[in-house]
Amino acid sequence: MVLSGRTEAFEPLVTPYRQPLLTLAYRLTRNREEALEVAQEALLRAFRSLARYDISRSFRNWLFQIAANEARDRFRKGTREKAALKNAARDRSPSAGPEAGRERREIRSDILGCLAVLSPREREVFVLRDLEEFDIKETARALGCSSISVRVNLSSARRKLREAIRNDFPHLKEGR
Amino acid sequence: MTCRKAKKLIPLYAGDDLRPRLMTAVRAHVDACPSCRKELGEYEQALTRLKEAAKAESVPDWSEGEWRALAARFKPAAPEKQKPAFLARPRWAAASVLGAFLGLAVLSLVFKDGNLGPRGTSPADEPSVVSLTLVSQETGLQVVWFLDKNFEWKGDEK
Numbered sequence: 001m002v003l004s005g006r007t008e009a010f011e012p013l014v015t016p017y018r019q020p021l022l023t024l025a026y027r028l029t030r031n032r033e034e035a036l037e038v039a040q041e042a043l044l045r046a047f048r049s050l051a052r053y054d055i056s057r058s059f060r061n062w063l064f065q066i067a068a069n070e071a072r073d074r075f076r077k078g079t080r081e082k083a084a085l086k087n088a089a090r091d092r093s094p095s096a097g098p099e100a101g102r103e104r105r106e107i108r109s110d111i112l113g114c115l116a117v118l119s120p121r122e123r124e125v126f127v128l129r130d131l132e133e134f135d136i137k138e139t140a141r142a143l144g145c146s147s148i149s150v151r152v153n154l155s156s157a158r159r160k161l162r163e164a165i166r167n168d169f170p171h172l173k174e175g176r
Numbered sequence: 177m178t179c180r181k182a183k184k185l186i187p188l189y190a191g192d193d194l195r196p197r198l199m200t201a202v203r204a205h206v207d208a209c210p211s212c213r214k215e216l217g218e219y220e221q222a223l224t225r226l227k228e229a230a231k232a233e234s235v236p237d238w239s240e241g242e243w244r245a246l247a248a249r250f251k252p253a254a255p256e257k258q259k260p261a262f263l264a265r266p267r268w269a270a271a272s273v274l275g276a277f278l279g280l281a282v283l284s285l286v287f288k289d290g291n292l293g294p295r296g297t298s299p300a301d302e303p304s305v306v307s308l309t310l311v312s313q314e315t316g317l318q319v320v321w322f323l324d325k326n327f328e329w330k331g332d333e334k
């Protein structure tokens with residue numbers, strides 16, 4: 001319907017993906033405000049580029065590809081990392097907020113802490129392949145690189161994460 | 177397969193991300209090598225824990241206001257109004273105007289004596305004598321009358 005020009009059908013089409021898209025953006029940017037901007041821009045880009053959507057592809061993967069590209073563009077602008085690191089550090093500090101929800105914040109900061117050891121490319125590959133469960137081919141397509149590059153970065157990311165869990169987050173290793 | 181090579185491939189093997197031929201080779205090695213099997217176990221555990229933690233993680237959500245504000249922007253862009261040609265190419269338009277101005281200036285210089293009308297219409301050029309020729313169709317006889325500007329007869333010629 002949307003492809004045939006009924007633009008009012010776009011919102012119902014993307015509503016099921018609004019939360020997953022924001023989650024992906026958050027894992028890539030590690031900052032709520034920036035994730036919101038990435039997700040918004042991704043949805044607007046998707047809306048403007050609907051004519052170029054290949055219906056043989058998964059719509060979700062197409063949306064996620066746009067969001068990953070947007071996050072990467074922002075990363076290149078160099079504004080993200082500082083704010084994200086500051087946020088991660090704040091979340092990890094003992095005085096971060098009331099007692100309620102503390103466990104969730106700890107989990108979040110653990111994930112953020114783990115992802116912080118990865119390079120931007122390794123993080124993109126890990127998030128798409130292992131957390132969003134894209135396959136290798138879709139990950140490569142989403143990131144505009146080869147399957148070999150995805151495998152190299154994925155291997156490196158998993159190696160670094162195993163080390164990080166073993167050294168810095170042993171409670172994750174023990175499953176607590 | 178050596179342990180060294182297997183250890184390089186284990187991170188991908190743990191996520192089932194190797195090509196089938198390599199999967200088989202690594203599986204065969206891991207089955208026979210306790211050290212590599214232990215390492216594989218660590219990778220699998222790390223991946224499982226991270227995925228579980230990611231699922232349990234508190235992630236941000238849209239506020240209803242944020243979503244509504246965004247949804248309001250899902251509208252096709254208004255088609256751009258067609259600009260007149262002279263607005264689309266302002267340099268060409270300016271050049272055309274300048275050319276027309278120069279052309280008019282040249283024409284005004286050429287005809288600055290005001291001599292634009294047919295010759296002989298100025299009072300100075302008015303003839304003082306007007307001739308009237310009459311021709312007979314039957315005999316071919318021609319009679320020319322000469323009149324002054326007041327149409328007074330001045331004579332004739334045959």
